[in-house]
Amino acid sequence: MPLKIVHYNEPVLRTKGAKVTQFDAALIQLAAEMVETMHEASGIGLAAQQIGRALQLCVVDLRESDADFIWELDGARPPLGVFMPLVLANPEVAVAPGTPVSLYEEGCLSFPEIRGDVARQENITVKFRDEHGVPHLLRCDGLFARCIQHEVDHLNGVLFIERMDARTRAAIDPVIKILARETLAARKK
Numbered sequence: 001m002p003l004k005i006v007h008y009n010e011p012v013l014r015t016k017g018a019k020v021t022q023f024d025a026a027l028i029q030l031a032a033e034m035v036e037t038m039h040e041a042s043g044i045g046l047a048a049q050q051i052g053r054a055l056q057l058c059v060v061d062l063r064e065s066d067a068d069f070i071w072e073l074d075g076a077r078p079p080l081g082v083f084m085p086l087v088l089a090n091p092e093v094a095v096a097p098g099t100p101v102s103l104y105e106e107g108c109l110s111f112p113e114i115r116g117d118v119a120r121q122e123n124i125t126v127k128f129r130d131e132h133g134v135p136h137l138l139r140c141d142g143l144f145a146r147c148i149q150h151e152v153d154h155l156n157g158v159l160f161i162e163r164m165d166a167r168t169r170a171a172i173d174p175v176i177k178i179l180a181r182e183t184l185a186a187r188k189k
Contacts, residue, residue: 002040003033003051005109008176009183013110014157015054017047020089023133027057031087031131034059038085043109045147047154050110058151061085062144069142091128093152095121104146106160111179116172118163120146 006012020027030048034057038046044062048055061084062069073083100122107115124145126138140148150160161169161176 001033002037005037005041005046005050006052007110007112007179007183008159008161009180010052010110010187012049012052012054013154013159015049016157017049017054017056017155019056020129023089023129023131027089028131031057031059035061035085035087038109041109044143045151046109047151049154049157056090056155058088058091058148058155059085060088060144060147060151062147065143067143069140069144071138071140071144073138074136087131088126088128088148088151089131089133091126091148091152091155093149094125094127096123096125099123102146104143106146106150108150108160110159111161111176114161114172114175114179116161116164116168118146118150118160118168119165120149120163124148126152 034046034048034051037051038059038061044065045058045060047058063080063084071077101119102122103117103119105115106118122145123141126148127135128138129135153160
């Protein structure tokens with residue numbers, strides 16, 4: 001059953017997630033529900049904070065994406081359908097010095113219909129464990145790298161609007177303020 005996605009102005013979105021320490025049936029179930037929720041909302045990524053849980057856990061699924069990107073998982077290049085949807089517990093992103101930065105329009109399931117340009121590293125390496133606790137090493141670029149960086153930011157309480165330059169943020173600030181008021185009003189009901 002899909003979970004409720006929390007919207008901007010919920011305090012949990014600014015909360016750094018606790019490390020995942022138990023890789024058990026409950027975690028596997030939570031990850032499956034997060035994937036279902038992400039798919040139901042037509043998203044490509046979802047962090048635990050977005051479903052009200054301050055935990056170092058996110059899911060990603062780029063199988064339906066038309067974007068061009070390269071990946072290597074554990075030293076191989078398996079088809080996306082083999083390992084996606086991807087569950088990342090306790091992800092650690094590394095960026096090599098001199099890695100190019102690209103500007104790209106991003107959206108977020110916690111900010112419905114709000115989009116803006118965000119600069120992110122073009123290539124990353126991420127260490128993580130899957131929902132069974134198995135360690136993995138992923139190298140990726142393009143949209144794949146951007147999506148993981150966006151979700152890992154969520155796990156650390158950082159929102160994509162904080163990554164925007166002042167001009168981009170100012171252009172969407174009126175709708176962000178409306179969303180913040182709506183979220184606050186819904187919480188009071």
